[in-house]
Amino acid sequence: MPGPRWNDSEGARQGAAASQRHAEFSIWVPAFAGMSGFLGEEPPFVRPRRLGRDGLRTTINVNGAARSLDLDPRTTLLDALREHLKLTGAKKGCDHGQCGACTVLVNGVRINSCLSLAVMHDGDEVISIEGVGAVEKLHPVQQAFLKWDAFQCGYCTPGQICSTLGMLAEIEAGVPSQETPPGGKPVLSDAELRERMSGNICRCSAYPQIVAAIKDAAEQMA
Amino acid sequence: MKAFTYERAQSAAAAVKAAAETPGARFIAGGTNLLDLMKLEIEQPQHLIDVGRLPMAAIEDGADGALRIGGAASNSHVAADARVRARYPVLSEAIVAGGSPQLRNKASVAGNLLQRTRCAYFYDTSKPCNKRQPGAGCGALEGLNRNAAIFGASHACIATHTSDMAVALAALDARVETLTPSGEARSFPILELHRLPGERPELETHLIPGELITAVVLPPPPNGGQVYRKVRDRASYAGGLVSVAVVGGQLALGMVALKPWRAAEAEGALAAGATPAEAIAKELDGASPLGRNDFKISLVARLAAAAIGEGRAQ
Numbered sequence: 269m270p271g272p273r274w275n276d277s278e279g280a281r282q283g284a285a286a287s288q289r290h291a292e293f294s295i296w297v298p299a300f301a302g303m304s305g306f307l308g309e310e311p312p313f314v315r316p317r318r319l320g321r322d323g324l325r326t327t328i329n330v331n332g333a334a335r336s337l338d339l340d341p342r343t344t345l346l347d348a349l350r351e352h353l354k355l356t357g358a359k360k361g362c363d364h365g366q367c368g369a370c371t372v373l374v375n376g377v378r379i380n381s382c383l384s385l386a387v388m389h390d391g392d393e394v395i396s397i398e399g400v401g402a403v404e405k406l407h408p409v410q411q412a413f414l415k416w417d418a419f420q421c422g423y424c425t426p427g428q429i430c431s432t433l434g435m436l437a438e439i440e441a442g443v444p445s446q447e448t449p450p451g452g453k454p455v456l457s458d459a460e461l462r463e464r465m466s467g468n469i470c471r472c473s474a475y476p477q478i479v480a481a482i483k484d485a486a487e488q489m490a
Numbered sequence: 491m492k493a494f495t496y497e498r499a500q501s502a503a504a505a506v507k508a509a510a511e512t513p514g515a516r517f518i519a520g521g522t523n524l525l526d527l528m529k530l531e532i533e534q535p536q537h538l539i540d541v542g543r544l545p546m547a548a549i550e551d552g553a554d555g556a557l558r559i560g561g562a563a564s565n566s567h568v569a570a571d572a573r574v575r576a577r578y579p580v581l582s583e584a585i586v587a588g589g590s591p592q593l594r595n596k597a598s599v600a601g602n603l604l605q606r607t608r609c610a611y612f613y614d615t616s617k618p619c620n621k622r623q624p625g626a627g628c629g630a631l632e633g634l635n636r637n638a639a640i641f642g643a644s645h646a647c648i649a650t651h652t653s654d655m656a657v658a659l660a661a662l663d664a665r666v667e668t669l670t671p672s673g674e675a676r677s678f679p680i681l682e683l684h685r686l687p688g689e690r691p692e693l694e695t696h697l698i699p700g701e702l703i704t705a706v707v708l709p710p711p712p713n714g715g716q717v718y719r720k721v722r723d724r725a726s727y728a729g730g731l732v733s734v735a736v737v738g739g740q741l742a743l744g745m746v747a748l749k750p751w752r753a754a755e756a757e758g759a760l761a762a763g764a765t766p767a768e769a770i771a772k773e774l775d776g777a778s779p780l781g782r783n784d785f786k787i788s789l790v791a792r793l794a795a796a797a798i799g800e801g802r803a804q
Contacts, residue, residue, distance in 0.1 A: 342494070363529065379595050383525050385521060385538075388540055442570060443566055443570040446726070464591055466726035467589075467591055467592045
C-alpha cells in the first residue's frame with residue numbers, strides 16, 4: 269500500500285518547520301497552540317503581549333456606582349473611564365495636562381484625569397460629566413452653557429463643566445488664586461473666573477460665553 | 491509608556507525600604523510631572539511606589555513658631571492654608587503663580603521640589619541633552635535658549651529649575667526633612683537640596699537614591715514685607731521667564747538657574763544700605779547670559795527692585 273502522498277520527506281520537513289514556527293508563536297498567543305494543521309501561510313505578525321505583569325484589581329466609585337477593573341498599571345484614570353468603562357464624556361485632548369479636556373472631580377476636587385494612574389484612585393469617588401445632571405434635568409451649569417452658547421465644537425465642554433464645578437467649590441472653600449487680594453476672600457469676578465479656568469483651553473475661543481455662563485450658573489446656584 | 495509595577499506604600503518606612511530593594515523604583519505622589527515624562531519615555535521607572543496616601547499631608551504648627559508642611563500635601567492645600575496665607579503669604583502667592591488649578595490640586599509639595607526642568611531640549615527626545623542622556627551634549631547651548639539660566643550654568647547644561655514654590659521656600663530659609671533608605675530622618679536647608687549642573691547635569695539633587703522627602707519646615711517669618719512676582723509669556727498657566735521672592739531683607743530669584751537662586755550679594759548690599767537697584771545690580775554682576783537670554787538681566791533688575799520696594803511699602 270502506498271503511503272499518503274503528503275507523507276513524503278519534503279512534506280515532513282515542511283511540517284516540522286511549520287510546527288517549530290507555531291511553537292514559538294504559541295509562547296505569546298496561546299490561542300494558536302492547538303492549531304497544528306495551520307500550514308502553508310506565515311502566521312500573521314502579532315506583537316507579543318509582553319506585559320509580564322498581572323492586572324491590578326482597582327475599585328473606583330464612578331458617578332455613584334462602585335466599578336471594579338483589572339488594570340495594567342499604565343492605564344490613566346482617563347483611559348479607565350473612556351476605554352474600560354466606556355464613559356467617553358471626559359475627552360483626551362493633549363494627554364499631558366495642558367488642555368483640561370479630561371477634567372473630572374476626584375473626591376470633589378478637579379484634576380486632570382490624563383495625568384493620574386487609575387490604580388492610584390482605588391477607593392476614590394470620581395464624578396465625570398456623565399454623573400453631572402440628567403438629560404431630563406440638566407445641572408444649572410449645563411443649562412447655562414446651553415443658554416449662553418458657551419461652546420462651538422463642544423469638545424472641551426465636559427472638561428469646562430467639571431472644572432467649573434470644582435472651581436466654584438474652591439471659591440466657596442476660600443482657595444486663593446493669583447487674582448485674590450493677599451489675605452482676602454475670593455469673589456467670583458471676571459478676573460478670578462478667567463484665572464481659575466485657565467487650565468481649560470477652548471480651541472473655538474468661546475471664552476466670553478463661558479464666562480457669562482459660569483457667572484449665570486453661579487448666581488442660580490447661590 | 492514603558493511597563494512598570496506599582497505598589498501603594500503602607501508607611502514612609504516601608505516606602506524607603508521598597509525603594510532601596512527594588513531596581514529602577516521611583517516614588518509617585520501627585521504624578522503630574524512624572525507621568526507626563528513617562529508618557530514621553532523620558533522617565534522609564536521599572537517600579538512606582540505610591541506615597542500619595544501616606545499620612546504626610548498635614549500642615550502642623552511647630553513648638554518654636556515654625557510651620558511643618560507634609561511632603562504629600564497638595565500645592566492647593568498649602569496655598570489655601572490660613573496660617574500660610576497669614577504668616578507666609580509669599581509661599582501662597584508663589585504656589586498659585588504656578589501650573590493650573592487642576593495641577594495644583596494633584597501635585598504634592600515634595601513632587602514640586604523634585605519636578606524636572608522644562609528645557610525644550612530635555613523634552614525633545616530627538617535632540618541631544620546631557621541631563622536626559624549623559625554625554626549626548628547640550629542642544630540648548632547653540633540653540634533656542636531664550637529661557638536658559640544666567641547663573642550657575644555649565645557647558646554641559648544651561649537649563650533652569652522651574653518651580654515657583656521653591657523660590658519662595660528659598661527666600662523663607664525653609665528646611666527639608668527626609669527619610670533615608672536606611673530609615674534615618676534628616677533635615678537640611680532647602681538651598682542644599684538641588685545641585686548646579688557642573689559636569690553631571692543628570693544628578694539633580696543631593697538626595698541619596700531612594701531618600702523620601704517627608705516635609706518642608708518653615709521657620710518663623712522674619713520681619714518685613716513678603717512679595718512674589720513672576721514674569722511669563724502668558725498672563726496665566728505658563729512657566730516663568732524670571733521670578734523673585736522677597737521676604738524682609740531676604741531675596742531669591744527663580745528661573746535663572748538650575749536651582750532657586752538666593753541672591754546673597756544683593757542681600758549683603760541691601761543690608762549695607764544700597765538702594766534696591768544698586769543691590770540687584772551687584773547680584774547681576776555675577777550673571778553669565780548667552781545672547782538670546784540677555785533680556786533676563788534687565789528683567790531681573792527691574793522686577794527685583796520693584797518687588798523689594800513693594801515689600802518695604804507693606
